[in-house]
Amino acid sequence: MPVRHGLLALLGEGPSHGYQLKVDFEARTGGSWTLNIGQVYTTLARLERDGLVIEVDDPEPDPDRRTVAVTDEGRKVAEEWFATPVEVGTPPRDELTIKVLLALAAPDLDLAEVLQQQRRVTLESLQELTRRKRALDPDTDLAALLQIDAEVLRIEAQARWLDQVEQRLAVGRRPATS
């Protein structure tokens, strides 16, 4: 569970409190993943129940701000999380794949046009991501840049798949219908 492990990892850098953890988590993930504060508090409560974090004294006590620190046990869990590769898994059912597979045999449908319409939309979303990338400074906005890179690769895979479908079917070799 990434939120749970993410909070433990952040606490590995030093004691903190709920709101600060939310802010840090979001900043460090390039703004790609927003947490709601309630979710942070429930997660912290569970971590505390499991003995992975513990409340510590705050130099400036504030009833709304319980400062927590990671326990040795919690540190071990975070280390294990970093050391364990993420499952590659099966991607969720993808509408595009299904649409194209069904389009293969659909009567009265110009598959080349279906592919090209999708390709245009795919390229335009890549253009939008690239515009965002251009505005970033690789030195100061590294998290956001890496996050966009991941998204670009995901969408690029879609564009390459569309090309591959076309190559396998050689629909592109058919004389242009106009």
Added chain:
Amino acid sequence: MNTTRTTTIRPGLATRAPGTEHERGDAMTAVLDIHELHRTFGSGHTAVTALDEVTLSVARGELVAIMGPSGCGKSTLLTLAGGLDEPTRGRVLVEGHDLAEQRADARAELRRRTIGYVFQELNLLPGLTAAENVSLPLELDRMRLREARRAAHAVLEEVGLTEHADRFPEDLSGGEQQRVAIARALVGDRRLLLADEPTGALDSVAGEGVLRLLRRACDERGAACVLVTHDAAQAAWADRIVFLRDGRVVDHAGAATVSLGGGR
């Protein structure tokens, strides 16, 4: 079927994309204007139509990517745009000059002074340093040696290679060689850049570096650039993407957003 009509050829966009006028002025003349270009290789029953009525206009400061499957005519288009080959029919205008109407020497001069080429085979001369490779086109154009070298160093700085100016190509990495080739294409204030798969075998971050350079040449120098690529992530650096199939323009991406991109 009604909805499928939207992807068919949209010639209106090909001739005049909205917003291709650039903020730097001389908005009316496109740097590159290609009109109903046709190129057939061979004749009779072995004839191959590589380009079929392609119309395309690229404005100052604009980066246009050409995408399409192998053999669809991308390189043919670029070669014709640069005056390195002659069309069977149709016209190519560079800064308003019709290449076909120019005398051979005037066309050669236009090729040397206005157009920069970056090809996958970089064609850097192995016996010359990076700086010498870059200044060579200017020297061939009879610029004084010191001036040519100064211009070469300025563009090498622009592509981040100042420290490697005196190295020979074989002592540079692939990405660095690529940057030398781009510097050579830019030197002497060339206003039309033609790049055919310019990132070759570079890894994606180095490839992105090349795209950033082309983008900067458009944004800061106001160059017009045509980029041929198979790679969607690279094409996405362009303002506009033109899709070719069997020698024809079949679709565009990004044309509408160009008009929004006024002042940066």
